[in-house]
Amino acid sequence: MTTALDPANDPYTLPLPTPDTPVVLPQWISRGNTHRNARYQDMVWPLAPLIDNPSTSLGRIHWKNCPPPLREQMRLPVWTMINGRLRPTYLKSRGPRARPRTSPSDMLDSCWEWMRLARWLHMRRLTLADCTEETWRSYISTRWDDGISRNRAEETISKLTDLWAFDQLSPRPAGVHRPPWDIEGVDDFLPSASGTTRGENTTEPLDPQVLGPLLVWAIRFVDDFADDILTAWAERCRLSALAASNTSRPGSLAALRDYLLPLARSGALIPASQARGQTALATSYIAGLTGASIDQVSRFRDTHGLAALVTERPGPCPLEVPVTGRIEGKPWREHMDFIEVAELMRHLGTAAMIICLYLTGMRPQEVMGLRSGCCPDPEPVNGNGPTRHLIRSNSTADGSDDTPAERRLIRGRHYKNVTDEDGNYISAGEERAVPWVAITPVVHAIRVLERMVPEGELLLSAAHHDIPFQRGHHGALKHQALRGRVEKFVAWVNREAKALDLPQQIVPEDPHGSIGLARFRRTLAWHIARRPGGLVALAIQYGHMRTVLDARTSSAYGSRSRGGIHSELDVETALAAADTAAHLRDRMAAGEKISGPAARRAITAAATTPRFEGRIVPTTFAKKATKFLARDGVVLYDNPDAFLICAFKHDNALCEPDPGATAPRQYACQQGCGNAVRTDTHAQQMREKADEIDLKAAFVPEKLAKRMRRNADNFRKMADAHGATAQTAEALT
Known part of the structure; x- marks a missing residue:
């Protein structure tokens, strides 16, 4: 059996502020931060004492935007949010991204959302203590009337839940009731999932x-x-x-x-x-x-x-x-x-x-x-x-x-x-x-x-x-x-x-x-x-x-545990590989023949790689992309400059990839590589490229023209080699 902790001994409950109490308590201000602080009684609360990121705007909380009858009730949970920390028991059920203290910009967004609620309550002659289950349901149903994406709605619900949490930590709680979505789950309280998702x-x-x-x-x-x-x-x-x-x-x-x-x-x-x-x-x-x-x-x-x-x-x-x-x-x-x-x-x-x-x-x-x-x-x-x-x-x-x-x-x-x-x-x-x-x-x-x-x-x-x-x-x-x-x-x-x-x-x-x-x-x-x-x-x-x-x-x-730009690169590489597999699958279905030492592996990869439809990619896709690319030998990389597809297998690669690399050095593609695959389309593109080079060679000095014509002849020879060895997918399987 557990008993409630005495507020005097509770490290998460702050003492009641006075009119002259600083808006930002000293323990949250870094040594080099010299921005002006404000007092609890002031009508403008600058958040600059919390901001050390040079790219962040110096936001302010303007209490003129809060209805006067609710202003004092709202000040206390806002001040508690600025200076307090959410309890670990509260954060435990919020997911790995939940933080006891968030950024000043998040605080400003939360305050804006809370003041919006305050104005809605004031129009109905209600107070924070009247935020009962019925009130919450009524407010949230009207909140989406202005049109809002599902992602933004989830953030809004989270900020409103935090109001209840910080009111619980306040030295003088206003009596905000726990929102019903925090008990029943948020799905039934959100707008339809027709909006776009967020993320890089x-x-x-x-x-x-x-x-x-x-x-x-x-x-x-x-x-x-x-x-x-x-x-x-x-x-x-x-x-x-x-x-x-x-x-x-x-x-x-x-x-x-x-x-x-x-x-x-x-x-x-x-x-x-x-x-x-x-x-x-x-x-x-x-x-x-x-x-x-x-x-x-x-x-x-x-x-x-x-x-x-x-x-x-x-x-x-x-x-x-x-x-x-x-x-x-x-x-x-x-x-x-x-x-x-x-x-x-x-x-x-x-x-x-x-x-x-x-x-x-x-x-x-x-x-x-x-x-x-x-x-x-x-x-x-x-x-x-x-x-x-x-x-x-x-x-x-x-x-x-x-x-x-x-x-x-x-x-x-x-x-x-x-x-x-x-x-x-x-x-x-x-x-x-x-x-x-x-x-x-x-x-x-x-x-x-x-x-x-x-x-x-x-x-x-x-x-x-x-x-x-x-x-x-x-x-x-x-x-x-x-x-x-x-x-x-x-x-x-x-x-x-x-x-x-x-x-x-x-x-x-x-x-x-x-x-x-x-x-x-x-x-x-x-x-x-x-x-x-x-x-x-x-x-x-x-x-x-x-x-x-x-x-x-x-x-x-x-x-x-973040890969920086590499998570972005993995996502794009995985999407490109999926597109390459889909295009190869379409070409084979249209009757094109393929050649190259990795032709059979490419057919297998094309058959087992899912087609990616659309452009919206959830942020969780980065880990899946890394896992997808780690399938050595069955990931396809299009190389339009070399007129081939690379069915990348690390041990076969002549492009000298780094140890542990999951993608080829496409700029260093070498002839004779055991990962190469060509289709009839590639052969046709090589012949067109050869004709283009010959046309340009007629307008350059003779020594350079000879080199260009040799290059054009090499393209034609590779196209002819494809024609002599290419087979249908059915013949190769």
Whole structure:
């Protein structure tokens, strides 16, 4: 027999707060957190003292949104949620993801849901004590009237259950009754399962036609335009500082007159800026250029009627800095412009972020948490030069090999599901036990971002990327701001591509909606798994990326039993393998013949692999995908560049896969491999490729043409070999 624990001795029951009690108790505030705290009696409760993640917005609880009669009743469970911990007995039945303390953003969402309930109760002249079984049933039936997905409904029900749980922990419970779904189960209380599920695996990859030109322009900004933009920005800052410090002197007025009057009288364009959609004289630019004060420029404008002239004849504000960047061999700008460079600086930061998001596989919040110095150059070893971490490279078109590349490492933090020993959420995350591996474009992007922020600062610091204002915002640029910057970057790219008559470099609309941030990580896995040498590879050799990502012991997450990007890669690889098996099955059913040493294994794999219909994949699929890929010898990988299917069996593979690898190195496919399978379709594609190569060979120098024709002949010989040995599926079984 057990007895109830005295509240005075119950570690989960908090003491009753007073009006001056801090909203966040000191034990939950990290040592480096200096954000302002509030008092229990205040009408606004900032959650910033709980937030150490630079990518998280500093949320606030506004008590004006809670009906006054219920405000005091609701304050206590909210304060208990902020400072208390759910009992282990309560968490035990909630599943492995339940936490005694959740993140500040989850707390804010819970508070928003509780206040919504409070407003509903107030309209019916009820209180929290009136939340009986009947009331709960009535509220939940009306809650879904606004339309809500089943996934969101499950979260809502969980938050409402937490209200009852935290009321139980309150030093003065309001008397909230246990919701009926917590006793009977939630299924009967949820809307129909017609909505979509959530999770990374349901995120659609970006269309190749979108990502191709987007990545081209991002790399172009970082590699070709960065020096011009950063130099121009430094010059703009210098001129702006001069303009702000200049004093009114007779000599500066004379310089101003000598600069502006000839422009006004000759009919030339006058330096202009845009302010609130209106064209105005570029006051700071002119003041910095002539040495005049801002007041002198303003008075001179009014005296000589320049406001009207600049509206009629708005002109550029050229900076005396070199232009070195090129597009299609031509300078990308005639001159760098004082006004435009602020926009270009924002786009430069966006371009670098896109490269980091796409070519590392990091989650957005992990990129937003990177700091200057996170990717140091390799250090010398015993004074004998830099350490060289070799990455297996792709072969070039003429058969030669690339030179070895130095592998640089990115040290950063991860935040998802990071908890302490007691299961409490840690807002600051933790440093990854093993760093990320960076390929060259990522290193270049990081170096550019390091030039945009001070040493040791966040690479995407909101304060320093708030160009041109730099208003001192907290932490990194937030998700919403970055999503908006990506869309503005695309708009700029498309204007530029049209102006330069480069229609093939226009970024089209994605069929699945806005680009966002999370889709880059999904797209990386999709293209590595499905397009080993496809359109999006561009100048980036995907062989390098696949090699880096296959080294699981060196690049997986160091804790929390998570595989990081590898779980994404496994899902896409498993889906691609299922598609390959289905296509092979369809081709055989249509009468196509197959050849190759692994033909019989491929037939077995095609017959036993389930067909995957649709795109929605539950988050639990990752473990199933890993298990599926571990079936050595009966998993099929399409390799469109080699015109074959690989029935991957590790011991037979000539592509030298890593020990324990469950997928081939598709970029390193070798002739004569015992895993190869070809169909009539592959043979036809090889003949078409040979014809295409012969056509191109007619327009190149003779030595290169001979090499290309030999390549075309090899394709025809492989197609002929298939024709001579291919058999039907029935004959092989």
